Amino acid sequence: MAMIEINNLTKDYGKGRGIFDINLSVEKGEVFGFAGINGAGKTTTIRNLMGFIKPDSGSATIDGLDATKKSAQIKQKVAYVPGEINFPGNNSGEVFLKRQIEMLGHGSWERCQEICDELQLDATANIKSMSKGMKQKTALAAAFAADSDILIMDEPTTGLDPLMRDTFIKLVEEQKALGKTIFMSSHIFKEMEETCDHVAMIKDGKIISRIDMNKIRYNPDKLFTIAFQDNESFQHFTSLSYDLAEVKPDKNQVTVKVNDQKINELMNDLQHYPVKFFKEIKQTFEDYFNQTFKEEA
Template sequence: MAYIDLENLTKDYGQDRGVFDISLSIEQGETFGLVGINGAGKTTTIRQMMGFIKPSSGQAFINGNDCQKNSARIKQFVSYVPGEINFPADKTGETFLKRQIEKAGRGSWERCKEICERLQLDYTAGLKTMSKGMKQKTALAAAFCLGSDVLILDEPSTGLDPLMRDVFIDLIKEEKKLGHTVFLSSHIFEEIEQTCDRVAMIKDGRIIDQLTMNDLLHSKDKTYKLEFKTQESFQQFQALDYTFTDVKEEDLQLKININDQDINRLMDDLQHYDVLFFKEIKRNFEDYFTNVFKEEVNHV
């Protein structure tokens, strides 16, 4: 059994709302991303993993513990950041954070203060007066300071500015180095791309695709953009046996899709044509997401 194992997890609210037959296997030490548009089912999936929602069918396990039957046991080694932050009636962030460390029975106040400093969080501020960003930082400090084996994070960088998102990415990478397991729901492409080993795409409550990030970013299938100096070179080159896309006659530009094993042949062929520029189009997760969800993106 994988460290986190979701087996046909279903929560059916009726009228095709909820999540359906979610099956995912996450290994110990892996950082796994769950990505989709708003309302796709990310939070419903995570709440079932935390034991907050009872599935209609299917099961979820973390380190062999049934997420419904053993939810109290799971919380002894899991840190969780919810998508909506609601704090108890503690007066200050410091009071709340110290209480979380005390209740968990792990972590340290020194580590917590270090994280607060990196996040530029004034933990002496009153919880009621905190901005959304400050509340998010407080929740992150509470999660990361405990040294938990598993972190389950639901849209954890919402409300953070770009600089603080970089700090958040560093914190995730540090957890990876410690061998901790991270399950991350996010709509921030950069943090998914920089931290996740694998990603699942969820749409209308169903997993529609999974990918390994390394395979995406370092694929042997490449795309190059070319522009030619003359109409003659542009037209003659297209007669060769390559796969062309985005051909722009007026600009003498085109893109070519090619595998690394054929790149030497391409270089040899290009010597016979007047080429103005030749540039690799780097693949990234945002492009992949946009392609998978192109219908939804076009309606935004």
């Protein structure tokens, strides 16, 4: 069952700015990532989902509700972290967080306090005097404590240090274990690689790729860099029928691409050569992202 459905969504601001014929489907209980460089269209897509702006054409639904026509009902169902945080009023973070829970009608102040502790947030501080990082933590505490079935987050770790990003990943994993549906944009590759089931990449307002993250985490095609002790061994090995990703004759070094099913064959072949070193090159989502954008460009 799709909790978030986007069909041919278009919002054209002119001069190539906006989003164009976006199609996405996010299943119940899925963590879905939305990646792209600044200005690619991530925030415009999310603002359409939340009903803050109306599309020129196409549609978006959340739990079967039209994002434009039923935005008030959607806001009761969705825990939302905006890309730019601007809190209302001049109260403490604690007052704001309690009001959020009261307005939604679900969530727990006790759980909110636990999240504040995990994020090392002093919620008694006045929200107007908070740093960018503290405001981000407050928004995250409100979202994770809401106990909403759906979380939509736009660059949720902006302003957080690496330690707090690890805490964020832990909180996302906890929500996923509870069966929550999460849609988030991010430019931090690590948090997407560790939490997302699928990631869609957007460029110039158009979806250019969608990847099952298991293919990144458990890629059967491995890369190995091998350096030989002499040129003769290097030359002989490179004459074999391996897929050579990179060759460095001056260093007697080669990088080969090998499927899991042929790794034993590679090991057997290497027994016949004096090898200086042998190292696997881990392929990451960042590698895939950069390669996809390079090919698109």
